[in-house]
Amino acid sequence: MNNILSYLKNKHLIWQGKALHEPGEGGLSGYPELDAELEGGLPGQGVIDVHSDIGIGELRLFLPYLLNRQEQQQRLLVIIAPPLLINGEMLAQMGIDLSLVLLISPDDQQQALWAAEQCLKSDCCHTVLSWLQNLEIHQIKRLQLAAKQSNAVQFIFRSQLTQGLSLPVTLAMSLSAQPKGLEVKINKRIGSWVHRNIHVNMQPHWPALQLTESHNNHNNVIPFPKRHAS
Template identity: 35%
Template sequence: MSSVVALDRLIDARRVWRGQVVSSPSGANFSTGHHFLDAALPGGGWPKAALSEVLTAAPGIGEMRLLWPTLASLTVSGERVVLISPPHLPYPQAWSDAGVDLRQLSIIQADGRDALWAAEQCLRSGSCGAVLSWLRQADDRSLRRLQVAAATGQTLAFAYRPQAEATNPSPAALRLVLDSQPAQLRVIKCRGGLPPARPLALAWH
């Protein structure tokens, strides 16, 4: 052993992790804007340069409220946010009320393979702050491509998928399940730590 590496550094870099929930968020990650979620996630926020999945049962249960604070802070600091084939029209009034700067928002209408291609291009280019995609049919391989593209372009990637996909394995760094009845958030996978055992109550209601 020629060099001595401090244990904190290893833990901070998440090369070594302890089998218990990290109590103090180290702040290395991008804050979600929700305190209850930041406290539960290793690193205290969205994993940077990685893919996060949000699995939702139905529309209208807070799937955008989960992300709006993130998008707001990104767009206000001048970063571009791209929505790829969103399921409905974003209502400008609501998005603007949530603090999102609409001038930094771009929407791409594409389907199938084109949507995947567009998502990958946006992530890989590194010119976007966050890329949100609603993929109709995404298999393990395409998700892995997105994950690699997000790492290449150092971009936050979010994929919205139906809740039925929760049982299938996925290469995403973080997987969240949004339940509507009761309204709660479950972390089923997070890289660099054990997922919290109990569901998180949604604190924005």
């Protein structure tokens, strides 16, 4: 039995429930409620699997964390195969140095995977963002190894229902839209197995994107001015 457990652990197919994060491993997300649930913040290395619909604020959620990593490390932020155009003005306004941002547009997912692994192996990147769909365990293991060797983080954004396979990632979460931000469900995290859904309030970072209370009602009928017929 011990040999079987050791084999599964070495293959990263099981996690130890009592495993602890290494000191200084994580980084603050910019949202106290999320940092509290993650016991200090997002991982400082490894693969983060994000299940989310497109365009609900999934990238904005991680911008404070990415800004903090750029300020600390002065390495590249790489964006691979985004499904929508990336707003450079928004990144600059947030404080991201655009001279340290690399955008890659591969022809297919195989090229996207290859580009992500090469960027991680180069030791020139602090974070790689990739939009991918169906993935295999061996592909995630290669990205994990490359990320840990270069002390980098690989984000993988996937749609909600693309795959039911549990992958050996450092952190897995699902996002859903809420009136003032996002609801975050932690699906997997090394060192923990009991999680709750977190309501992340994004209003402090982007107040202009939120409706005021006076406009936040169910009456969406706009009255038109009356005009007498001549």
